[in-house]
Amino acid sequence: MKKASWFEIIAARCWNLLNEGKPFTPIFVVGVFYLYHFGYWTEPSFWLNSGLSLCITFPLFILYYHYDFPLYLRNYLWLPLIAYLILFNEVNLPLVLLAVGLYFFFTVFFWGTFYYHLRIGTSWLNFTRFWKLVLKNSDSTSGNAQEQLPKFILLLWIWQYVYEHMNVQGTGLNELPWITLLSFAVAVFIFSWVLHRYIFDWKPKEDEGFTKEKSSNPTGKSINDKVIVIVIDGMRKDKFKEANTPFLDDMRLKGTEYTQMETVYPARTVVCFSSMFTGTYPREHGITSNMVWKLGIKVESIFDSLRKVGKKGRLLGIAHLIDSFGKDVESVTAVMNNDVADLNIMNRAKQIMSEQDPDFLVVQFIGTDQTGHSRGVHYDDYIQKIEEVDSLIEQFVTWLDEQGKKENTTFIVCADHGQADGIGGHGHLDEGERYVPFFIHGPSIHGGKRVEEKHSLISIAPTVSTLLGAPYPSHSRGKVLSDALNLKGEENKS
Structure with a gap:
């Protein structure tokens, strides 16, 4: 690709x-x-x-x-x-x-x-x-x-x-x-x-303190060999439930699901990714829309944190994300038929794992989001794209298992935002945008658990830091998703 x-x-x-x-x-x-x-x-x-x-x-x-x-x-x-x-x-x-x-x-x-x-x-x-x-x-x-x-x-x-x-x-x-x-x-x-x-009172409430004030800082000991975050861009939570997604459903049921996972405002792709992988809010990391006037985030990212302990992270995504994360992005062209976009991304993810073998990989699947933008979310086209990406993720995880890269790997599967029904589909947290699908699966994750408490996507960065034994990003404010961690050797239903 x-x-x-x-x-x-x-x-x-x-x-x-x-x-x-x-x-x-x-x-x-x-x-x-x-x-x-x-x-x-x-x-x-x-x-x-x-x-x-x-x-x-x-x-x-x-x-x-x-x-x-x-x-x-x-x-x-x-x-x-x-x-x-x-x-x-x-x-x-x-x-x-x-x-x-x-x-x-x-x-x-x-x-x-x-x-x-x-x-x-x-x-x-x-x-x-x-x-x-x-x-x-x-x-x-x-x-x-x-x-x-x-x-x-x-x-x-x-x-x-x-x-x-x-x-x-x-x-x-x-x-x-x-x-x-x-x-x-x-x-x-x-x-x-x-x-x-x-009157404008529906923005998500922001956490004021830094992550280190809420839980113990990682000691440097890694829990997992690898962490892979799979982001199905623009996937609505209710449409995910409607779709026939046997593989993702199996991962969700055998892992820990967060049923009230909230995105950030404004719910634009570059904004959300910047928050997810810095652990903080747009006002702090500086990316407030997809239109980035000054390139680069203002704070440390999870990729910076991993470098401090000699580990490598890569983000496989569209060109827009370079505006935030620069050389940490493995860009993919967005100029291709949407029927093969996610397939090509999956193949590129395999290539990155084979050639670079990063400790941390983010894979952005874009087909669902692009279908929502171009065709709308309340049509069969949108459901079909979610079902297609389920099959592709199954192929990718199966391949990782065959390559010996899955045994001590934690998977985080989520959307960066949902979508409303419209030409752009997301931004102001209309119906279908605010809460996103989110679950974690792996050998150190509780199986069959549901967490009903409200959480924010900014928790991804400090949670990845915990799993890989890296310090939190400098301005991380998210809570470590400790409810999901199974560190006592309890049996996991995987």
Whole structure:
């Protein structure tokens, strides 16, 4: 299987400018505004006046960049739009129609059909289903129509209003209704701040102390020879239960299952992986979306911890993860037919184990997540991908056994996040995103045990440290999953 090329790595970062909701909004508004005024591009006064009017309205751009409006908060975005109509009483309908048309062309056809066809082989008719996902999407990507529409309509209208008063009506800067404009901007800021301060209350609770304050630090003695973390990206917990997955069910029932394992916020892939393998939260490790402005995490990772005791860890995953973990990532190309993506990843995992024999390996299976993004989670396609990866994981574990690499190996199987039903599918912790499948299986793990207490995915890093006799990552705040550890030689049902 090919590694992600340098071109794919750069392209993935550029794509996130349009994929993530925060950068998309200003980029799209600026693009639509200047496309609408294409006929004036040859006039120097146009660039001067459009630039000055953009500077005047820029505080609103910053405000809408800073604030996501998660889940039902996006319904409140229509109130500033109504306030604009009352205060300014000017509507440019052709501009809005152009923006809405381009938005749905970008999301439904370019992204949902053309892009997914070229990248993962989705049908050219995917737009017949994809438009529904765009309208229902609730996550933090640009495909969140219910959030993006009121945002870009307001920004376009207010920018056009200022531009017309400066240019068409010739009133200049001095005659603009400064008090009204300023009052409107301040009111939108206060409105947004109040919503996020007092109504946005469903983020997971964060642990304040470091891991070493909650349990004894590893002594340096390894419990296992190897630990392998299998991440089925984007697998919903309820859909996993619906799927026919005999091998994973057997591992789950013969190991320890955590029934209330919670992901982090925002539930984006690079964010979740960064938290899982540093043991801490986005505010601390610095990765707060898939759009990574400054490469590399700010804290130690489990890979750093393992190096301190002379052990090696590798992460087999998509190019985006290089932004967090750099050279610890064995990248895989995401440009391949989704029907063979997980098969190729499984074969690459075998190759890494054969050639490098790491003490710690993370394998990211991407087929389920990509199906959820391109086809939706409430369809047979999504269930089928979960069932396919069950068979592939069975092949991989059987191969490890044949190679003599399973005897003293602990397996952690989980999802990094669930998925809602939409174009992006995850981010704001909508229904189906927050709690993920999670179980541990191995010779030092209790068999047939269920833990009902709520835990967080940030517990993976300190638990791996414990199993492999490495120090905790420097800023680890997760609890060691000690409920699963069977260190007294009790019989394990494996």
